[in-house]
Every structure is written in structure tokens, then in C-alpha cells.
Amino acid sequence: MSLADQAPVTLPTVDIEEQQRARREKINRIAKWTLPSLVLVLSVLGWHLYVTLAEVPHYILPGPVLVAQKMAEDRALLWPAMLITARLTLLALAMAVVGGVVLAVAFTQSKWAEMSFFPYAVILQVTPVIAIAPLLQIYVESAFVAALLCAWIVAFFPILSNTTIGLKSADHNLSDLFTIYGATRWQRLRYLAAPSALPFFLGGLKIAGGLALIGAVVAEFVIGRAGTGLGLASTLLEASYRFNFGRLYAALILISLMGVVIFAVMSLISHLALRKWHESAIKRER
Amino acid sequence: MPAARLPLSQRPALLNMTHVEKAFGGSVVALKDMSLTVNEGDFVSLLGPSGCGKSTVLRLISGLLHTTSGTISWAGGQGTDDLGVVFQEPTLMPWATAAQNVWLPFRLRGQSFASAEAEIADALRLVGLDHFHDAYPRALSGGMKMRVAIARAMVTKPRLILMDEPFAALDEITRFKLNDDLLELKEKIGCTVIFVTHSVFESVFLSDRIMVMAARPGRVIHELTVPAPYPRDDVFRTSAEYAAHCRAASDALHDAMGEAA
Numbered sequence: 001m002s003l004a005d006q007a008p009v010t011l012p013t014v015d016i017e018e019q020q021r022a023r024r025e026k027i028n029r030i031a032k033w034t035l036p037s038l039v040l041v042l043s044v045l046g047w048h049l050y051v052t053l054a055e056v057p058h059y060i061l062p063g064p065v066l067v068a069q070k071m072a073e074d075r076a077l078l079w080p081a082m083l084i085t086a087r088l089t090l091l092a093l094a095m096a097v098v099g100g101v102v103l104a105v106a107f108t109q110s111k112w113a114e115m116s117f118f119p120y121a122v123i124l125q126v127t128p129v130i131a132i133a134p135l136l137q138i139y140v141e142s143a144f145v146a147a148l149l150c151a152w153i154v155a156f157f158p159i160l161s162n163t164t165i166g167l168k169s170a171d172h173n174l175s176d177l178f179t180i181y182g183a184t185r186w187q188r189l190r191y192l193a194a195p196s197a198l199p200f201f202l203g204g205l206k207i208a209g210g211l212a213l214i215g216a217v218v219a220e221f222v223i224g225r226a227g228t229g230l231g232l233a234s235t236l237l238e239a240s241y242r243f244n245f246g247r248l249y250a251a252l253i254l255i256s257l258m259g260v261v262i263f264a265v266m267s268l269i270s271h272l273a274l275r276k277w278h279e280s281a282i283k284r285e286r
Numbered sequence: 287m288p289a290a291r292l293p294l295s296q297r298p299a300l301l302n303m304t305h306v307e308k309a310f311g312g313s314v315v316a317l318k319d320m321s322l323t324v325n326e327g328d329f330v331s332l333l334g335p336s337g338c339g340k341s342t343v344l345r346l347i348s349g350l351l352h353t354t355s356g357t358i359s360w361a362g363g364q365g366t367d368d369l370g371v372v373f374q375e376p377t378l379m380p381w382a383t384a385a386q387n388v389w390l391p392f393r394l395r396g397q398s399f400a401s402a403e404a405e406i407a408d409a410l411r412l413v414g415l416d417h418f419h420d421a422y423p424r425a426l427s428g429g430m431k432m433r434v435a436i437a438r439a440m441v442t443k444p445r446l447i448l449m450d451e452p453f454a455a456l457d458e459i460t461r462f463k464l465n466d467d468l469l470e471l472k473e474k475i476g477c478t479v480i481f482v483t484h485s486v487f488e489s490v491f492l493s494d495r496i497m498v499m500a501a502r503p504g505r506v507i508h509e510l511t512v513p514a515p516y517p518r519d520d521v522f523r524t525s526a527e528y529a530a531h532c533r534a535a536s537d538a539l540h541d542a543m544g545e546a547a
Contacts, residue, residue, distance in 0.1 A: 173377040
């Protein structure tokens, strides 16, 4: 592929293959949005029909109309709850980024540090957070800090492990070149290891975003409203105690939406950071 | 007068390898009793079969490896900006533009892009990439990437450029073109080059001296000179003189491979 290929080309003659390709692409572009939307509409419709025709009681499965109603009625409750959960999630994610990156840099700068501490990072990760959370509640005085720690534990590992691999994945010849030019440790980290690690870090960030939300929900479930105030997950739990299934579903849908938004934002950040050079962010013409 | 215009015997010495031995893991002897003198303005090829320690020689000279015994000395001592290196792969930083890649040796010395801009532009012009300052490596062809790598190796005007089979992975048309351009470049900037290859034709076309190496243990077993004057072009490439040198180099290489077997 040369630079010339990238200039917008308007050919006078377009052969049949090209026409077919253009048509396929157009159909794909439309289908990408219409198909999932269609699935959504059909599922909601099926849900509604099932609930109405089979006369399912609303405390077993509320219909979509009821859920929509609840979402509108309870917005004064749900909106602040969403903010609380969002704050916990984003704080945990921010701490996971800082903690994961700092530890990864420490691990790659000193193999003694990696040998000593990496196994414990793995143990922290593989121990189910739901089992750790009650302990955090006991030992950490501030319930908010306990909840934050709980979400952080879940979110930080993918950042740590991805960034560590990324920092080590620099091209060997480039690394030799840096040695020949007498690069300092800092220059090597700044100009070689860090850019090499960026795609790996961003992959970890995408996973960590979703995990931070899961961690926040677990924290709200286990530690409850004492720590964070009434978040979405606490709202969901309370609604289930009161058989208020309309509100439960509304909260559930909002949690999913938050997850989707977090994923979309992380994907956008990744795309913007890599679009100029990394293979993953580049559209191939074919 | 640039050293490259002097007859071989009158050029001032630049680098001396004397009785160098390199063993790996205590048992594998990669190089044995390897002596090599490189003079200013020389274009020296190291020609030999795989495993004869050609690349080891370059790694020793560049300081990536240390000799087991023997010495490598530079006339007037060595500094970190004495060397430019081109690997078999272009080895560019994919996240940086062509100009930023060429900036690397300056950047590692703490020089800003602005302060090195003139040199960077010169280097890119010399390798024929005037219009590609802002191109990312992925947008460049294999040959163009290699040109960026050459520009990076020569931008600081190092005393010695090491090239480790730089054109081995390229197609023949591109390789011929780059051979021509490399010689032209050498004429313009008068650099000294050690060039590793396993192509007889390439080594004869490019060099004034060819060191033919044998494997197990790696050592120089023949030294040939190619006294044809530079600039060399397609006329040289199809001349009887060139064919005769190729025959001689080829015989020497066969000899080297016979010894190894």
C-alpha cells in the first residue's frame, strides 16, 4: 500500500465487482444499525405480548410499559442513584488506571519487584471479590473507602497485566538501537516502552471499565447504602425486597446502559489514541 | 579530499578488531581469531553463509556484545554518536512519522526536533523521501521504510554505519534500486560502511573490500578487493569485470562453505 492509495480516487469507470462491493458495504452499514434495533423492538414487543397475553403478574415479570412508567415516575430517585454509582465506578477506574500503570512500570523497571509482588496481584485478582467485600467492610472504617477498594480490586488487574506485557513488548531491534545511542532508562521508558504499551493498556482499559462497574455493583450489594448512599444497585436490591419489580427492572436497565456508555467511551478513547498508526484502528480497503 | 577518494592503502584507519574471539554459553564459539581493519571511506562487506558470525561482528562493534578475548579499538576513541545502524528490518517506531523516526538519534541526545530539523530534512531528501516527512511507517512501502531507516542511521553523520542485511527482505527490483541509491548516498556524504550480506552480487556491486567468512567457528578466510571506481552503475553491473569479481567471490564463498562442512 502506498500513499497514493489514500488519496480520494474518483475513477471514471467502475467495474461490476466494484459496484457490488459498494453495494455490499452500503447494506452492511445500514444493517449494522437496523438489525440490532429490530431485535430490540421485537424483543420488547414479544415481552409485552407475553406479559399481557399470559397475564403474568407484575411481581413476577413486569411488562415493558410498567418499567417505562416506573423509570419516569421514579426519576427523582433513579437519577441521583445513577450519579452515585457512576461516581464510585469512575473513581475506582481512575484509581485502577493509576495503580495498574504505576505497578506495571515498577514491575518492568525492577524484575525483583515483579518477582516479589506479581503473584500477590494475581491472588488478589483470583479471590472472588464478593468474598473479600465483607472483610473490607469490617477492617476499613469508612464504608465509602471499603466500597471503592472493592471496585478497585476488580478493575485494576487487567490494566496491570496488559500494561506489563505492553511495556515488555517493544521491538528488540529498536531496543538495541536505543542501547547503541546510549539512551537513558527514562528515555527508553518514555520513547520506546510507553508507546509500545499504549495499545495493550487501552485494551486493558476497555475491560477495566466494565469491571469497575461490576465491582461498584458488588460493593453496593455487600456494603450497602451505608458507604455510598443509595446507588443503583442498592436501589435494585431494595426494590426487590419490596416486590417493586418495575423499579427493579428500571434500575437494571440503567446499570446496563451505564456499562454500554463506559464501553463506548473507552472504545472512543482507544480509537482516538491509536487511529494514526495502530493496525487495530485502521480501516483496510479490503 | 574525502577518504573514500583515496586509494585503499592510503586511507586512515578507523576501526581495528584484533584476534577477537566470542563464545556463547562457554561452549559455542561464534567467532575465533577474527581480525578486521576498517579504514575511513571503506565500504566493507562481510560475506558468508548463515551462522558464520557476521551479525556477531556487528553486535560486537556496536557494543551490544562484549568480546571474550581480543580487542576492538577505534582511532581516536569511541563516543556514542560514532555509529549508525541499519537492521534487516526497517525497525521504525510505528507511532512516529518518518521525520520523527529520523529525529530519534538527536532526540536521545536531548536535542529538540526544531534544532535538528535541517539535518532531518537533509537526510530525508538524500534518501529520496522529501515528500514523506509526515507519513507514518504503515503508509510506506518496504523499500521506503528502509530508506527512512538509512536516513536515521546517517542523519548524525556517524563515523561508521553498520548495515545488517538491510535489503535481504526486499524484492530484487527494489534491492537494485536501493543498492544504486546507497552508493550514490555514500558518494555524497563520504561515509564508512560495514555491510553484512549473503549475496555475492550485492557484495561485489557495493564494496571495495569483501571479507569472506566461514562458519563454526566464525572467521575471515578470504579477503577480496573490488578496485572498480565509484560511482558504479548498471554498466558496471553488466560488465565482464563485475562478472569476474562475482566469480572470485563466489569461489571464495564455496571455499568457506566447504570448510564449514
